[in-house]
Amino acid sequence: MLKSLSPFVLSAWRAGLRSRSIQAILVLGILLMGVAFLSASFAPRQPKTVALDVGISGIRIALVLLSLFWVQELIGQEIQRRTVLFALTYPVGRGSYIVGRYVGILGLLALATLLLGMLLWVVVLTTGGDYEQGFAVAPGLPYWTTVFGIFVDAAVVTAFATWIATLSTVNILPLALGLAFAVCGKSLGAVIQYMMEGADRNPHMLQLSPVISAIQWVLPDLSRLDWRVWPMYGVAPDHTVLIGGGVMALSYIVVMLVLSVFAFSRREFQQ
């Protein structure tokens, strides 16, 4: 299995690195960390916490954009331009191509996560100068667990965009739908909470309650992968929520990949 995946993983890596992705990550990262650093100056009592908070938001957004960009470039465009046909001449199943590419993008995302995570770590430690906050942030295990959660979040978005890329005949669709999926998935937690608290007794909103309940069966609640209150406020998430979030994400990724393999295997390419 690994042997059949490796050419596609490696080619994804090579293509990703060749497209100056790392430089793009660094530029994006420095930009985001600058924003995080500056935003801390608006926080009179908790500059490090705000830098961490804004920085995590930045990494979360950046990883989604990068994942969609890589899916577009390494899967979508190859299908659109028919260059995928060269890859399919390997004596392996079509599924290997999709899974291999996905794993390759995951590797690029992991690298980006690590780089951005380290950059933010340095920013948080240097923010605020000599000022000691009343309540310190936790840059150790809580921080890196949170960063890992963001990576898993991006992995889910990547899986969804991969599926769309295998179906789509329109170039921009994986990017557009992937972005919509990410925004909806991340907003879902807030919407569910709002509904559960009575939706400000707004009857129009309450009418949507069954729709929101139904949506949860097809759209993962990505806010369950956001564990930033742990490093920010030292409030560790309940381990059942932590594990539950991870299992939910993993199972959704598997569903998306299986759908992608199905769709890609049945797809007909005209020369």
Added chain:
Amino acid sequence: MRLQRSSLKLSLALVVAAAIFATTTHRLKTAPRYEVRAQLRVALPLFVQVAMTMGDRYLAANLATIEIMVVDTSKMRPDEFAIQAQLQQDVSWLNPGNEDNYYVAAAILSWANQVDAAQNVLARATDARPYDYQPAFYYGFNQLHFRHDPAGASAWLRQSAEHLLDGPNKIQMLNLAAIWLDRTDDLSMAIIVVENMAKQATRPDFRKYLELRVQRLQGLKTLRDAAVIYRQHHGKAPTQLDELVTDKLIPTVPVDPFGFGYDIDAQGNVVLRSRPPAPKPTPSQAQTSTQTPVRK
């Protein structure tokens, strides 16, 4: 000929467009400009705030907090404080643990006639920050100062103490919670609360202190109960505590274990003294004094 006609059309279009531009520019010069205020104008619905940040509720909370931080509250109108109150409640919903948000709510909203909003923010922060005693403390203060509810205030102070580790700070907070109960009208409840606090106190000296506070409140309750009967008998409030003894409603005026004692205020209510009574003048001082005695 065709070229000339085409050039003519273009020239005509140019002249017309230039004329329209000049006319509108001239009109706009003198047209009134809407006042642009840097203060808060509108609090966007929660969903819009979350969607605008790609579904990131924490980022939405941070952006709203920055907006709150940069406004000049000294120039704000009352309706703008209402918007700030809404905005801060939104932030506390998006991220209840935001320290700056609850701090600004306590420092500004409470004093700008937005106590309900401030309490909402502080209550959420209390839940979200189990290691931080301050949100519950500010809630309690608002309850006492703005809502005149000493019992509720004391309850929040006790909750605030729960967020502190055992030590002098916790003792001080519990002490303050007991002191604030002195101001309540429901003395039976206050006595029960302080008695329970004494039972739960781990340090013996603090337990003893709370027991003295119970004794003090019991003395106050005895006097108030007697004053009610006195009022029923005489149709007026007593002017001195000794009148309750003279009427045989109580055997003696209870002794305040803290030495401050009890008093009757201008409305005829029995109250706790906030300072020890002045020493009684010696006979010689009484003779030389020309001032009219004032009832305490």
